[in-house]
Amino acid sequence: MKTxxxxxxxxxxxxxxxxxxxxxxxxxxxxxxxVPDMVAGSVLGGRGSEFYGRSVLVATTEQLTAxxxxxxxxxxxxxxxxxxxxxxxxxxxxxxxxxxxxxxxSDRLETESDLPLxxxxxxxxxxxxxxxxxxxxxxxxxxxxxxxxPKLVVHTLASLTGAIEPGKLAAPGITWSTFYDIRRYxxxxxxxxxxxxxxxxxxxxxxxxxxxxxxxxxxxxxxxxSGTPSHWRRALMSxxxxxxxxxxxxxxxxxxxxxxxxxxRAFYPQARISHAFASTEAGVAFDIKDVLSGLHPDVxxxxxxxxxxxKQGTLxxxxxxxxxxxxxxxCRPLKDKDGFVDTGDVLELRGDxxxxxxxxxxxxxxxxxxxxxxxxxxxxxxxxxxxxxxVRTRKNPIMGSLVIADVVLEAPQQSGSSDDHTIQRDILxxxxxxxxxxxxxxxxxxxxxxxxxxxxxxxRRHA
Amino acid sequence: MIASNFRDExxxxxxxxxxxxxxxxAPLTDDLPLLDSGLDSLCFAILVTRLExxxxxxxxxxxxxxxxxVTLGDFINFYENAAT
Numbered sequence: 001m002k003t004x005x006x007x008x009x010x011x012x013x014x015x016x017x018x019x020x021x022x023x024x025x026x027x028x029x030x031x032x033x034x035v036p037d038m039v040a041g042s043v044l045g046g047r048g049s050e051f052y053g054r055s056v057l058v059a060t061t062e063q064l065t066a067x068x069x070x071x072x073x074x075x076x077x078x079x080x081x082x083x084x085x086x087x088x089x090x091x092x093x094x095x096x097x098x099x100x101x102x103x104x105x106s107d108r109l110e111t112e113s114d115l116p117l118x119x120x121x122x123x124x125x126x127x128x129x130x131x132x133x134x135x136x137x138x139x140x141x142x143x144x145x146x147x148x149x150p151k152l153v154v155h156t157l158a159s160l161t162g163a164i165e166p167g168k169l170a171a172p173g174i175t176w177s178t179f180y181d182i183r184r185y186x187x188x189x190x191x192x193x194x195x196x197x198x199x200x201x202x203x204x205x206x207x208x209x210x211x212x213x214x215x216x217x218x219x220x221x222x223x224x225x226s227g228t229p230s231h232w233r234r235a236l237m238s239x240x241x242x243x244x245x246x247x248x249x250x251x252x253x254x255x256x257x258x259x260x261x262x263x264x265r266a267f268y269p270q271a272r273i274s275h276a277f278a279s280t281e282a283g284v285a286f287d288i289k290d291v292l293s294g295l296h297p298d299v300x301x302x303x304x305x306x307x308x309x310x311k312q313g314t315l316x317x318x319x320x321x322x323x324x325x326x327x328x329x330x331c332r333p334l335k336d337k338d339g340f341v342d343t344g345d346v347l348e349l350r351g352d353x354x355x356x357x358x359x360x361x362x363x364x365x366x367x368x369x370x371x372x373x374x375x376x377x378x379x380x381x382x383x384x385x386x387x388x389x390x391v392r393t394r395k396n397p398i399m400g401s402l403v404i405a406d407v408v409l410e411a412p413q414q415s416g417s418s419d420d421h422t423i424q425r426d427i428l429x430x431x432x433x434x435x436x437x438x439x440x441x442x443x444x445x446x447x448x449x450x451x452x453x454x455x456x457x458x459x460r461r462h463a
Numbered sequence: 464m465i466a467s468n469f470r471d472e473x474x475x476x477x478x479x480x481x482x483x484x485x486x487x488x489a490p491l492t493d494d495l496p497l498l499d500s501g502l503d504s505l506c507f508a509i510l511v512t513r514l515e516x517x518x519x520x521x522x523x524x525x526x527x528x529x530x531x532x533v534t535l536g537d538f539i540n541f542y543e544n545a546a547t
Contacts, residue, residue, distance in 0.1 A: 209498065237497050237531045238496070238498050263530065266530070366508075367505070367508070394512065396508045397524045399505060437505055442508075
């Protein structure tokens with residue numbers, strides 16, 4: 001960690017440099033902060049300076065509180081770890097240990113930690129301490145790992161905002177929104193875009209329905225909005241989809257198929273539509289604006305500021321927007337020796353365009369959430385009648401993909417026997433007890449055998 | 464399966480998926496908005512997969528209809544039209 005480098009750019013510095021931010025607001029579902037009030041105020045009781053040089057876990061209930069804490073801590077803390085709202089509380093101590101955290105900011109009632117706990121206030125109080133940047137703060141984002149414990153991915157404000165033109169105040173009238181939570185990479189991009197260009201922002205909430213969110217987005221005059229293809233399919237199934245009329249629609253986090261792009265174009269004819277490729281590790285890579293799925297090879301070869309290549313079938317990315325490293329010691333290096341991040345996403349050339357066809361490592365993307373097959377297999381294999389299992393993807397038009405499992409039993413049952421059904425039910429119960437809902441297989445198929453490579457590993461197909 | 468039985472299969476699967484996923488299902492009437500049914504996106508994804516297996520069609524993938532179904536009635540029509 002670097003220390004004592006005054007006058008470096010921080011989120012607060014960037015906001016104050018934009019000039020007059022009056023009239024700009026950040027709206028949560030139940031509260032709203034004016035951007036000038038966030039710049040002048042403190043959600044940490046005016047005690048932000050106590051976090052000087054510390055490694056701080058931010059695990060708040062509300063996105064708005066997290067945003068205010070980020071503006072306050074960036075440039076001051078040595079490291080901020082942004083915990084997503086669904087981080088199981090039992091993972092907090094693991095995250096704290098890996099991040100060498102020495103403080104936690106949380107209003108999650110159940111938070112149990114040995115660290116000094118600071119409970120943020122619901123409102124802003126005046127902030128008197130010097131807020132100019134003292135540190136190049138590390139921003140740590142969490143992403144799912146194969147073992148169930150999260151991986152901690154290190155960014156800086158500079159790497160997170162590499163795709164955003166700096167210091168340029170957006171035209172008045174632009175209001176951003178996102179279906180994502182801002183504690184995830186896709187959502188954080190939208191918050192930072194709003195902050196660094198001085199626009200208002202409407203945040204989603206896990207506690208409201210899609211219809212309520214769309215109505216709120218419409219009421220606040222949202223002009224620019226992002227989400228995963230799954231978010232957008234759900235929006236299009238809502239009778240409230242017409243409550244907003246965005247000028248710009250952005251899709252990321254999953255493969256955008258042509259049917260969805262066509263439906264969005266038909267429903268929001270006034271909107272520009274783009275689908276982007278970005279990941280927590282590889283950063284923002286590119287934006288496709290021609291409303292066609294897949295991408296033209298020119299995108300790979302000629303995207304300013306981002307070098308891309310396809311090696312062994314997967315997309316590799318080198319740019320100043322990639323993360324620098326994992327904090328977990330057991331993780332493989334995040335970049336290869338030349339500085340390229342292997343996204344693990346397999347691209348296939350069909351006609352004159354590349355299409356994403358899946359993941360080399362078998363990782364399944366369920367509505368933008370990653371599922372590592374090994375984690376699910378480990379749970380299935382706990383069943384006493386299971387010899388081995390292979391978890392794989394099944395394409396789905398609502399969530400992109402779902403999880404299914406092929407299972408080899410210790411003693412093969414007669415096909416279709418009642419024992420089969422009992423074992424299937426027991427495996428599913430085991431999975432539901434141990435895994436998040438999106439990781440539970442939607443079907444269990446009993447198979448006589450599974451292909452194993454010479455390395456002794458299961459052979460995984462990518463699509 | 465012939466299209467006239469689609470309604471029964473679809474409502475049966477709605478109930479099964481809701482029970483499995485521990486969701487409280489609203490009364491299944493034709494004018495029920497799908498997003499008020501009590502099922503979340505994951506439930507719909509599972510439902511569409513199950514219906515593809517039992518009915519042999521997936522209109523979300525194959526239909527050229529440019530609009531997604533909004534009510535349960537739309538949803539049933541979406542499947543019936545795909546099968547004819």
